Amino acid sequence: MSGAVTVDTARPMEHNGIVVELVGDMALFYDRDSRSQFVHEAYALADPGELAAGVALFPFDFGVPHCPLESYAGANVRVRYVIRVTIVRSLMQSVVHEQELWVHVYNKPPAINNSIKMEVGIEESLHIEFEYSSSKYHLRDVIVGKVFFLLVRVPIKFMELALTRSESTGLPQAQAYTDTQTLAKFEIMDGAPVHGESVPVRFFLGGFPLTPTYHEGIKIFSVRYYLNLVLVDATDRRYYKQQEIVLWRRDPRRITRTRTRRTRVRLRPGSPPSSPPPPSESASSGRA
Structure with a gap:
């Protein structure tokens, strides 16, 4: 600097x-x-x-x-x-x-990044299992997952996925304040699912004003991010499951780009390019 x-x-x-x-x-x-x-x-x-x-x-x-x-x-x-x-x-x-x-702090990729698998449901009425490929994402990453309907006896109207940010502030000896903001909300299913159906989830993070997760080593405040999966039935009752994810900032200078290899052919001055070999006798012979 x-x-x-x-x-x-x-x-x-x-x-x-x-x-x-x-x-x-x-x-x-x-x-x-x-x-x-x-x-x-x-x-x-x-x-x-x-x-x-x-x-x-x-x-x-x-x-x-x-x-x-x-x-x-x-x-x-x-x-x-x-x-x-x-x-x-x-x-x-x-x-x-x-x-x-304005300072950005770049982080190294997490050494451990496990997938997320959870279940939610109501006894003998609803049983849903959903999974995400990772639990930690960089700020321009893509959240990929699936929702599996193992038991559906409730008339589901639609399902949506929301990304929320929770900011908690306050000293340990004082009263804490929490501010929760919904950053994005998408409807990922419209209509009633059937038994055995799965719904894919693909959530792009690059278009939202995100910051890394803050919760370790800071006493005065914390910032956490959550994925909220919400199902709404025909009577407008809501069934939801919340899962915390960890966000980190990737160093753009460390992004390696795959380059396509190109084959270069050098010709000597005055020499015509070589013609392809003539087809073999067995390849050129047609049907009798």
């Missing part, structure tokens, strides 16, 4: 030093005392002295800083990174300017 600070002054200005900082913090919107800082790096751009009138350029380079969390702006919490420049002055108020950055 590198850049440059431009200082433009109309007249000479004395200062006690110029400092640039990289700051990462998180805060709850409803609690001002909850702000906590998890990243802070700083170094001096200029020693105390005097800035001449005109434009001065001060380059900086933080290298590869440790940013454990992504930038996030939710319903009740915000995670942000800023570059803060301070021109320190003793007799007058210091000059402070901030520039917010």
Whole structure:
């Protein structure tokens, strides 16, 4: 992370030093005392002295800083990174300017990614089994699965699949707040299924504003994603099953593209291309 600070002054200005900082913090919107800082790096751009009138350029380079969390702006919490420049002055108020950055944190593919198999039903009335090929997906992945109807004695009207995000905020000693948002909802079946029928599911995640899952090592908030499978019968009663999935951000630089191999034929100058061999006698002979 590198850049440059431009200082433009109309007249000479004395200062006690110029400092640039990289700051990462998180805060709850409803609690001002909850702000906590998890990243802070700083170094001096200029020693105390005097800035001449005109434009001065001060380059900086933080290298590869440790940013454990992504930038996030939710319903009740915000995670942000800023570059803060301070021109320190003793007799007058210091000059402070901030520039917010949006940070993405790339993850490695999960070492273990098991499939999901679950059952839901009502005794002697409804028995459904559904499975998904994976439990962890990158943000532009495709959810592939199937729904199996093993017992159907309830007049099903339609079935839908919804993707929801649940954001929980609050310190351990305080009251927690949970905000649930439905990001997408699709009808995957219309009409009554029959015994033994299976319905394929294919859900593309690339078109929705998703973030990675946050729930490990963070005390102030968590963000989780769920798949909700909902069935509605003829009397508008709802039968649903909820399953949590884990989302992670894939590094686009590590995506390998399969290249098609091409065969190149080089001809010598002046030599005609070779003609195909004449067909054999057995191949050219027709029926008598």
